[in-house]
Amino acid sequence: MKLLTIFCLLIGAASTCNAEPLTNIPLDDVSSSNSIEMAIVSDEYLAASVVTNTSARYYHRVIALQNIAKNPHSHVDVLRILIHDPDLDIRIGAAEALESADPETASRTAKQIIAELSSAGSDRMIRHSAGLRSAVLLARLNDPSGFEYVAARLSQNNLSVDKFSALGCLPEFRRFPDLPASDVIIRYVEEILPLLEVEEQRKRVELHLSSAFNALYQLRAVEALPRMKQWEPTLPPKIKWILQYNMRGLETYANEDNPHAPAP
Numbered sequence: 001m002k003l004l005t006i007f008c009l010l011i012g013a014a015s016t017c018n019a020e021p022l023t024n025i026p027l028d029d030v031s032s033s034n035s036i037e038m039a040i041v042s043d044e045y046l047a048a049s050v051v052t053n054t055s056a057r058y059y060h061r062v063i064a065l066q067n068i069a070k071n072p073h074s075h076v077d078v079l080r081i082l083i084h085d086p087d088l089d090i091r092i093g094a095a096e097a098l099e100s101a102d103p104e105t106a107s108r109t110a111k112q113i114i115a116e117l118s119s120a121g122s123d124r125m126i127r128h129s130a131g132l133r134s135a136v137l138l139a140r141l142n143d144p145s146g147f148e149y150v151a152a153r154l155s156q157n158n159l160s161v162d163k164f165s166a167l168g169c170l171p172e173f174r175r176f177p178d179l180p181a182s183d184v185i186i187r188y189v190e191e192i193l194p195l196l197e198v199e200e201q202r203k204r205v206e207l208h209l210s211s212a213f214n215a216l217y218q219l220r221a222v223e224a225l226p227r228m229k230q231w232e233p234t235l236p237p238k239i240k241w242i243l244q245y246n247m248r249g250l251e252t253y254a255n256e257d258n259p260h261a262p263a264p
Contacts, residue, residue: 040064044071048078054086061090069097076101083109088116088130096137107141110134114149128153128162132169139172147179154188160204163188167211171218182221185212193234209235210242217246222254 040047040060044067050056051064065082068075075097082094083105095109117131132153135146150173152158153166167188173181189212195201216224228247235243 036060037063041067044068044075048075051090052078052081058087061087062093065090065093065097069093072097072101080105088113092130092133092137096133099137099140103141107138107143110137110141111145114138114146118149118152124157124159128158129165132162132165136169136172139175142175144173144176144179147173147176147181151181151184154184160208164208164211167208167215171215174219182216182219182224185215185219185221186224186227188212189231193231196234196236206236206239209239213243213246217249220250220253222250225250225254 037060040050040063047064047067051061051068053061056064068078072079079094079098080102083091083098085091085094091109092113095106095113098106098109111134113134114131117126117128120126131146131149135150138144138146150166150169153162158166167185170181170185173179189209192205192208195205198205213228216228225247228243228250232240232243232247
């Protein structure tokens with residue numbers, strides 16, 4: 001292990017001097033993929049070398065990034081290199097790791113990723129996962145500028161998986177009470193409710209409705225209760241139970257905010 005670490009560090013030093021990424025880490029010479037993964041996980045300096053190697057397997061780069069992200073202050077320079085990586089997921093992973101070590105760079109990177117994906121227009125084949133993560137990162141940095149991007153994933157003709165992810169992101173904007181996060185969710189729910197009648201759409205719609213109801217609860221969107229009660233009779237039993245569960249949670253919040261109000 002020590003020899004492998006030293007070898008990789010020497011290559012890393014030479015590569016840094018020439019301002020080029022590592023290209024020749026002999027990972028394929030290691031007989032077992034398990035051994036590679038264990039080496040990357042157990043040695044953060046080896047991980048720092050692997051993650052900057054754009055020729056390495058993507059999976060190995062991801063677990064390497066996860067390793068150095070545990071100790072970002074020791075790998076700030078590597079993370080600052082990775083925010084220029086060709087792969088958007090690596091870039092946002094590096095930005096997330098820099099959240100505490102270099103929030104300014106983290107914020108700038110997140111905004112660049114959102115701008116890049118937004119400029120791609122309405123191409124339905126584009127995955128927006130890196131942009132959604134960027135918007136959440138900005139929200140954690142007390143910057144609401146990614147909200148419209150997240151909302152657009154629900155209103156535009158995006159992939160179903162991105163719509164589902166957007167529902168999970170919207171509760172992050174609870175810290176910005178002036179943003180209409182609950183309105184965005186309500187509009188989406190009412191858009192997809194009729195699709196419950198379409199056999200080939202039903203499972204997907206049920207999954208999205210469950211996530212939407214939970215997002216309203218996480219947002220503490222007590223203002224959504226009247227609309228939720230209107231949806232209740234239209235839902236199949238399993239989804240109705242999920243709606244009712246989240247409604248009870250919102251009713252609890254409503255009573256906490258107004259302890260003298262009559263019970264719903």
